[in-house]
Amino acid sequence: xxxxxxxxxxxxxxxxxxxxxxxxxxxxxxxxxxxxxxxxxxxxxxxxxxxxxxxxxxxxxxxxxxxxxxxxxxxxxxxxxxxxxxxxxxxxxxxxxxxxxxxxxxxxxxxxxxxxxxxxxxxxxxxxxxxxxxxxxxxxxxxxxxxxxxxxxxxxxxxxxxxxxxxxxxxxxxxxxxxxxxxxxxxxxxxxxxxxxxxxxxxxxxxxxxxxxxxxxxxxxxxxxxxxxxxxxxxxxxxxxxxxxxxxxxxxxxxxxxxxxxxxxxxxxxxxxxxxxxxxxxxxxxxxxxxxxxxxxxxxxxxxxxxxxxxxxxxxxxxxxxxxxxxxxxxxxxxxxxxxxxxxxxxxxxxxxxxxxxxxxxxxxxxxxxxxxxxxxxxxxxxxxxxxxxxxxxxxxxxxxxxxxxxxxxxxxxxxxxxxxxxxxx
Numbered sequence: 001x002x003x004x005x006x007x008x009x010x011x012x013x014x015x016x017x018x019x020x021x022x023x024x025x026x027x028x029x030x031x032x033x034x035x036x037x038x039x040x041x042x043x044x045x046x047x048x049x050x051x052x053x054x055x056x057x058x059x060x061x062x063x064x065x066x067x068x069x070x071x072x073x074x075x076x077x078x079x080x081x082x083x084x085x086x087x088x089x090x091x092x093x094x095x096x097x098x099x100x101x102x103x104x105x106x107x108x109x110x111x112x113x114x115x116x117x118x119x120x121x122x123x124x125x126x127x128x129x130x131x132x133x134x135x136x137x138x139x140x141x142x143x144x145x146x147x148x149x150x151x152x153x154x155x156x157x158x159x160x161x162x163x164x165x166x167x168x169x170x171x172x173x174x175x176x177x178x179x180x181x182x183x184x185x186x187x188x189x190x191x192x193x194x195x196x197x198x199x200x201x202x203x204x205x206x207x208x209x210x211x212x213x214x215x216x217x218x219x220x221x222x223x224x225x226x227x228x229x230x231x232x233x234x235x236x237x238x239x240x241x242x243x244x245x246x247x248x249x250x251x252x253x254x255x256x257x258x259x260x261x262x263x264x265x266x267x268x269x270x271x272x273x274x275x276x277x278x279x280x281x282x283x284x285x286x287x288x289x290x291x292x293x294x295x296x297x298x299x300x301x302x303x304x305x306x307x308x309x310x311x312x313x314x315x316x317x318x319x320x321x322x323x324x325x326x327x328x329x330x331x332x333x334x335x336x337x338x339x340x341x342x343x344x345x346x347x348x349x350x351x352x353x354x355x356x357x358x359x360x361x362x363x364x365x366x367x368x369x370x371x372x373x374x375x376x377x378x379x380x381x382x383x384x385x386x387x388x389x390x391x392x393x394x395x396x397x398x399x400x401x402x403x404x405x406x407x408x409x410x411x412x413x414x415x416x417x418x419x420x421x422x423x424x425x426x
Contacts, residue, residue: 002020002021002104003018003019003020003021003026003045003046003049004018004019004020004021004049004050004052004100004101004103004104005017005018005019005042005045005049005050005051005052005071005100005103006019006051006052006053006095006096006097006098006099006100006101006102006103007051007052007053007062007096007099008053008054008092008095008096008099009033009053009054009056009057009058009059009062010033010056010057010092011033011057011058012032012033013030013031013032013033014030014031014033014038014053014062015028015029015030015092015093015095015096016028016029016030016031016038016041016042016096017093017096017097017099017100018042018045018100019097019100019101019104021104023101023104025097025100027041028093028096028097029041030092033058033061035065038062038065039065039069042071043069045071047070047071048070048071048072049071049072050071050072050074050103051066051071051072051073051074052074052076052099052100052102052103052108053073053074053075053076053099054075054076054077054078054081054099055075055076055077055078055111056078059075060119063075063113064116073113074103074108074110075110075111075112075113076099076102076108076109076110076111077109077110077111080109081099081102081108081109112232112233112236114232115232118229118232121203121225121228121229122229122230124196124199124200125200125222125225125226125229127196128193128196128197128200128222131189131192131193131196132193134185134189135185135186135189135190135193138182138185138186138189139157139158139182139186141178141182142157142166142178142179142182142183143157145171145175145178145179146166146169146179148175149169149171149172149175151169153165158186163183166179166183200221200222200225201221203225204221204224204225207225207228209224209228210224210225210228213227213228230247231243245266248265248266249265249266250265250266251263251264251265251266252264252265252266
């Protein structure tokens, strides 16, 4: 008969519940933490019996005990176990029994149990990060004391000149004692942090995965080891998006119907322990490569008008005239099959000629006058030059002539004129 065990772990004592496959509670007792009391209660159960317990304070010894004696441990995510958090009746007996029942129904929100080597590397990295954070707090304390009495300097406080400047400040006795103590603790932390850095450098040199990660921009030895220790087995993530979500670096999304509001990064509030160290290292890693420039929302979806300048022809031996405001030495070359513009052609962006339709206040010729304005002959570029040889590739003109209309014709359907009789007669 299948047996399932749920343990509500505490600092000094734990509640153990044993549930059978037919939902019957065999035992539900409170025992003192330790190998002997725990084995006295569950030692007679079959091998590979599944045991569920929350990732509470001091769960490492329980994992080692269960693995050594052939049990199958299951680490439960405490914040995602809603059956316990939302229960109306909540005590140690109920919690242990619920863990066993969820384990029997295969509904446990489990967390990954890292191997002992990975847990030791995590502990070393977090210890070093905690000491560095403590040293920063001591330095900030000295800055605050100096600023409280109106003193400040542009340089560092911790170099030789900076420490001499701190020693010469006229401070009250208590403030002077605080500065002295902070300096002494900072000096005592320096060799310890240096020793830990040496150990971590040896870990990074011996691990080929760390060497591969250090080829990424902004990733050094410490950041690479943090990624390896916190991620652990990379195969447990199906994609890079799942890895980023687990690390707490994806934005939180609040959506309803057609309204979606992305927020700040999720910070992995429901993630495993130590996520703040992992997220801080990944967020603060310097980026040596500039991020790609994205188009602004103001100009998104707009198309720039096609250039009427002859500089849009493909490169060849001759050069086109520069665009308005463009230096002449930056003008793009003109193909041999694209002759120079006519001196009588209007300049790009200039005023139209006297005979142009726009000079008479009309955007296009009125209906019925197309036969007066249409000129027979080959089409031009629109800047007064004869047509290019479109077949000359690659030195031919690469402009698309198929989309151009014949002068005097319109691609839009004819519409009745909305102008008055006076303008229509002109």
